[in-house]
Each structure stands twice: as structure tokens, then as C-alpha cells.
Amino acid sequence: MIKLIKLILLILILILSFQKLLYANNNSLLVNKISKNLRCLICQGQSVYDSQSDFALSIKILIKNKIEEGKSEKQIYDYLKNQYGEWIVYDPEFNKKNLVLWIFPLILFTFGGLLIYRKVFIN
Amino acid sequence: MKKNIYYSILFLFFIFIFSVFYLGLDKPNSYTPNESSNKNLPTFASKELFLNDEFISNNIIKNNQFTLVNIWASWCAPCRLEHSLLMDLKAKTNINIIGLNYKDKKNNAIKFLNEFGNPFEKILTDPDGTISIELGAYGVPETFLVNSKSKIIRKYIGPLKIDNISEIIRITK
Numbered sequence: 300m301i302k303l304i305k306l307i308l309l310i311l312i313l314i315l316s317f318q319k320l321l322y323a324n325n326n327s328l329l330v331n332k333i334s335k336n337l338r339c340l341i342c343q344g345q346s347v348y349d350s351q352s353d354f355a356l357s358i359k360i361l362i363k364n365k366i367e368e369g370k371s372e373k374q375i376y377d378y379l380k381n382q383y384g385e386w387i388v389y390d391p392e393f394n395k396k397n398l399v400l401w402i403f404p405l406i407l408f409t410f411g412g413l414l415i416y417r418k419v420f421i422n
Numbered sequence: 423m424k425k426n427i428y429y430s431i432l433f434l435f436f437i438f439i440f441s442v443f444y445l446g447l448d449k450p451n452s453y454t455p456n457e458s459s460n461k462n463l464p465t466f467a468s469k470e471l472f473l474n475d476e477f478i479s480n481n482i483i484k485n486n487q488f489t490l491v492n493i494w495a496s497w498c499a500p501c502r503l504e505h506s507l508l509m510d511l512k513a514k515t516n517i518n519i520i521g522l523n524y525k526d527k528k529n530n531a532i533k534f535l536n537e538f539g540n541p542f543e544k545i546l547t548d549p550d551g552t553i554s555i556e557l558g559a560y561g562v563p564e565t566f567l568v569n570s571k572s573k574i575i576r577k578y579i580g581p582l583k584i585d586n587i588s589e590i591i592r593i594t595k
Binding site for chain 2: 341354357358
């Protein structure tokens, strides 16, 4: 009987510890994912994930704290953007300033398509 | 005639692209942080360096007085350079100077203050650097001038220079 209780306890402890481990792993995966999308502002050309600078290390701790507070991924990006400007994220947002950059290839593409169409099918 | 229009449009287009790139050459292609700031001082809790007691950031602001928040560390060489300027500022004005000790060991920080003097009214600690991130700082040294309504009105990235000090004196007078 005692053996059985011991066994059950052991299994319980194992399950609990693994759960803790899994949970921690999940969080660190999210930290990695977010920090890969952030530019290290004082060591350019590197992401926050890659960099070992004091700035990047602190940002990683901050992301971890925010996740533990229950903040979503988007909230964390928005927070950092508010703090350091849009430059910190690698993925540029669609706005008035870069409108031309987004639209221009589309214009060229349609224009070029039209030219080819005229050359091939009309002549 | 049609061909002429076509070529002139092409030529203008080429000139346009060329001038865009040519003007772009002058622009610096490295990131320069934004030095003007109109944010409020964030609320954070931190331990005091000497007393080790918890301190809420709102309490560092004094009524009718400007506060200078200076991020420093004993291991940071430029902090040594600007330290004499901070001592000067302390002697000349009644500005409320708050230190934020960045990723430092307590013993080293105290040794540093004993050697170079202590211009700070209060020293808060930032052992993992997250408070500096919440302030929007890039690293050490960095200094924020905060008015009595908790608004950050100036941000100095890197060591303070004599020009910065005279600007601070001008603003706070």
C-alpha cells in the first residue's frame, strides 16, 4: 500500500515538474520569436535575439517579464515601438510615409504587364 | 511625335530616379536615436542603493523643481568623464539629481562614489537593465531632464557635455 502511494506521489511530482518545464519552454520560445523580430538599436545589423549587448539582454528580460504579466505579443511590440520608435521592429508597417514603397512595385508590375500584353496580343 | 513624347517621359523618369538616389547619398544610413521626447516618466519600483528599501518612481519628483535622472555604472568609462560635470551642476544649482545605477555591483558603485563624489540626492538600482528600457534608454550613460509634472523634457544620450550642462542650467533657472 505504502509502495503504491509512493509510486503515485512520484508520478505526480514528475508530471508537475514536466508541466513546469514545458510551460517555461513555451515562454522562452515566445521570447525567442519576439526578439528575432526586434532590431538591436545599439549593435546594428543584429537582432535582439542574436546580440549579447547589455541593451539586448535587458530587452529579452523585459519581454519575459511582460509575457509573465500576461501581455500579448502585439502588446509587447506596441510597447517597444512606443518606447523606441518603429525602427525597432524588422517588419515595417503600412503607413503614409512608406506608401510609395509599397505601391510602386504594384504600379510597375501592372504597367509592365500592360506593355507585354500590347506587344504580344495586339501587334 | 508620339515617339518623342515617349522618350521624353522616359528621360524625365530617369532623371527623377537619379535625383532620388543622388539626394539619398547624403542621408546617414545608420540609426540615430530620437533625442526629443515628450513622454511621461514611467512608474517603476526600484531598490535604493544604500538603504535597500523599495522606492516608487513617482516619489522622486519634487514639486516646483526639475529632476535630472542620470543612468550610470561604475564600470562605464564615459560615466567617469561626465561625473565631474554632475558634481559641478550639484554645486551650482538646486536641481534634484537622481542616479539610476545600471547593472552594477553595490560595492563597486559605492567605491566609485567615494572616489569621485556623490552628486545624487537618491540612487536607485537597475540590476537587470529593465528599468532603463522602460525609461526608453539605450545604455549608459544617459540622462533625462524631468519637469515637476513628471514630463521628460530633454534626453541626453551618451555622456553629458558642457553645452548640455549650460542648457540644463538655462532651462531650470
